[in-house]
Amino acid sequence: MVQRDTLTENIPPHFADRTIPFNEPKPVSAARRIAAVVAAWLIPGAGHLTLGRYGRALMFFVTIVGAFIVGLRLHGHLYTPTVAEPGSLFHYDLITVLWSFAQVGSGLCYVASFVMGIGMTPIQQAAASPTFEYGNTFMFLAGLLNYLVVHDAFDIAAGRKR
Amino acid sequence: MHVLMMSLYAAMAAVVLATVDPKSDTTRERVLHGLKIFGSFLGIGLLLSWVLLPVPW
Numbered sequence: 001m002v003q004r005d006t007l008t009e010n011i012p013p014h015f016a017d018r019t020i021p022f023n024e025p026k027p028v029s030a031a032r033r034i035a036a037v038v039a040a041w042l043i044p045g046a047g048h049l050t051l052g053r054y055g056r057a058l059m060f061f062v063t064i065v066g067a068f069i070v071g072l073r074l075h076g077h078l079y080t081p082t083v084a085e086p087g088s089l090f091h092y093d094l095i096t097v098l099w100s101f102a103q104v105g106s107g108l109c110y111v112a113s114f115v116m117g118i119g120m121t122p123i124q125q126a127a128a129s130p131t132f133e134y135g136n137t138f139m140f141l142a143g144l145l146n147y148l149v150v151h152d153a154f155d156i157a158a159g160r161k162r
Numbered sequence: 163m164h165v166l167m168m169s170l171y172a173a174m175a176a177v178v179l180a181t182v183d184p185k186s187d188t189t190r191e192r193v194l195h196g197l198k199i200f201g202s203f204l205g206i207g208l209l210l211s212w213v214l215l216p217v218p219w
Contacts, residue, residue, distance in 0.1 A: 056181055059177060059178075059181060060178065060181070063174050063177050063178055064174075064178070066174065067174050070170070134167050137171065138171065138174075141171060141174060141175060145174070145175065145178045145179075148178060148179070148182050149178065149182065151182075152181075152182040155184070160184075161184050162187070
């Protein structure tokens with residue numbers, strides 16, 4: 001038996017195009033949208049938490065913070081942009097700018113590590129560890145995945161996806 | 163060690179990429195998509211390592 005929606009079945013045709021079905025995602029206010037994006041960057045998963053997506057929030061937090069911690073435990077290096085050698089095309093060493101950008105994506109994980117000096121051992125000393133490259137790769141992964149998560153939080157807040 | 167790290171990397175990437183996938187609506191679709199990503203990471207990684215094995219540098 002087909003159930004009929006008694007609230008919407010008698011809508012006049014000129015209003016029918018302006019109604020939103022119950023199961024369609026709806027955008028939230030601009031303030032909540034901005035809060036979700038900032039929270040998502042600062043703490044992986046926090047943006048989804050503010051939007052009521054608790055399962056996803058927990059999954060993102062565990063995965064991204066886990067990747068960052070694994071990276072640090074494998075002697076990954078926390079990158080900051082370094083000044084290039086004189087005569088270079090750019091003022092900053094471009095590869096360290098890109099690596100820093102990738103790691104900054106993990107939000108407070110990066111900031112807290114920077115403030116506490118974790119992963120800030122001199123690069124020559126850190127590179128002596130056999131797991132140095134593994135560690136860096138996991139830390140880049142954490143930051144870059146969190147950029148995707150921030151984008152996902154924005155899409156949900158804007159009503160573009162569930 | 164290398165395969166373990168590669169598997170962990172693939173698992174972490176697959177979890178997030180499958181969850182943010184806009185084309186998957188249900189949990190089942192997301193899980194299947196995640197398994198495909200995980201398998202692709204491992205498969206391509208192993209294939210590349212096999213292809214590059216004879217390269218001397």
